Amino acid sequence: MNKNTIIFEALSRKPRQSLLQILSLALLLLLLAGCGAESSQKTQSSVPAATQAPETETITITDMLGRRLELEGPAQKIIALQASEVEILYALGAGDQVVGIGEYCNYPAEAMEKEVLASGSGTSIEAIIELEPDLLIMGTMDQSDAQIAQLENAGIKILVTDPQDLAGTYTAIQLIGQATGRFEEAEKMIGSMKTEFAAMQAKAADKQKAMQGEGARTIYFEVSPLEYGLWTSGRGTFMQEITDILGVKNIFDDLDGWLEISEEQVIQRDPDYIVTISMNFGEGPSPEEEIMGRKGWQDISAIKQQQVFHGDSDQLTRPGPRLVDGAQALYAYLYGE
Structure with a gap:
């Protein structure tokens, strides 16, 4: 279980979670841990148009744990359990490809209209399987190895992200862009972030x-x-x-x-x-x-x-x-x- 990911998750949960609950969980894990403080009033730029790969094109991806997976074209039914993953998906214009989100995800507002799923220790494997996703995007703390094996045995493709720094963040955006057929949008997003940081x-x-x-x-x-x-x-x-x-x-x-x-x-x-x-x-x-x-x-x-x-x-x-x-x-x- 990755320390940074735990911190991001605990720090970002919905306001309806009490601070004591969040940090008590974090202390049991010997640290803090994505989603939930007050949402920023600043909205993202207009949603980019899709640059879809041919539906029949096989997409081969190596995720951030070095795991290799193949998709039969861009994923069209995606579950994303971490807040950062959901934000990336919507910023890429792939919101319509999302069918489920983790229970603590709160941005953008339209994402909260999707099916909400328990995550972490409360994950329901049955609820994930019932949605029949063609891709599950998750971080390193979301499920145990046994749960991952159970999901993969049910035929669900899993993409694991694990960003710890800006370079890792850019890699996660690239992987999600590749999996959704929006690689060009991902590259533009990364370029925009780098430009903004350079200007600052x-x-x-x-x-x-x-x-x-x-x-x-x-x-x-x-x-x-x-x-x-x-x-x-x-x-x-x-x-x-x-x-x-x-x-x-x-x-x-x-x-x-x-x-x-x-x-x-x-x-x-x-x-x-x-x-x-x-x-x-x-x-x-x-x-x-x-x-x-x-x-x-x-x-x-x-x-x-x-x-x-x-x-x-x-x-x-x-x-x-x-x-x-x-x-x-x-x-x-x-x-x-």
Whole structure:
């Protein structure tokens, strides 16, 4: 079971799930885990037209676990269990090819009109088989090896994605584009994401030049609140890559992956900015207020300067096209645009 995938799933569940339920599950797994904080108001660009391969053309795909599968033409009845996969499918214009989604998927809104299926430990093999999909797209945490074998024995083709960084995100988009007959759309999407990131990086570099002499500004990503144990992102994650693009320094870039850290470590490393992606359910203090009011944190630069930003957890934790939106929102906060 992959740590990063668990984090994405737990951080992105529907608001109807209580934060305690989500993070209690995560703690049982020794970390956090896609879908569910408040949806972004920013919509995707117009749905691209399909570039379909001939129906009789066999499509051979090697997924992100190195598993080889063959499809007799583009998949027309797809089940996708992770939020990022659903977002990619709809952004590619393949929404009409989707027949079922995982229970925690919430974007785009029209996806929620599809058949909703339990995922993870609650997966119903019978419910998946009943929909007769010609492709099931899933992440590394969705099912056990035994469940996968049961599904494959029932004749269901399975495509596994496992993106951990931006390169992995692009690979997942390519694979889904290939499986749906929308490879050109996938390449355009990847090209657009790379262009947007490059533009942000260039603007951030210009800003940094204008701020010469101030030193590199530092940032701390909080992906789990103090109440349930602090978790953050280190190197080898797409959050780290976004930090690099935006010209700021992650205070935990000397550590790998998604990791649990202590209050003392945050205080000692003294970030200039704190970014929280905890969900806000409208009860009690907001995530920003909770951080600002923590005992012993009052001397952290970000607290003294009131530089605590509540990022959209869906955008910043789902490895898909909306990572660009999350990065743009963070850029606007950092540079006042």
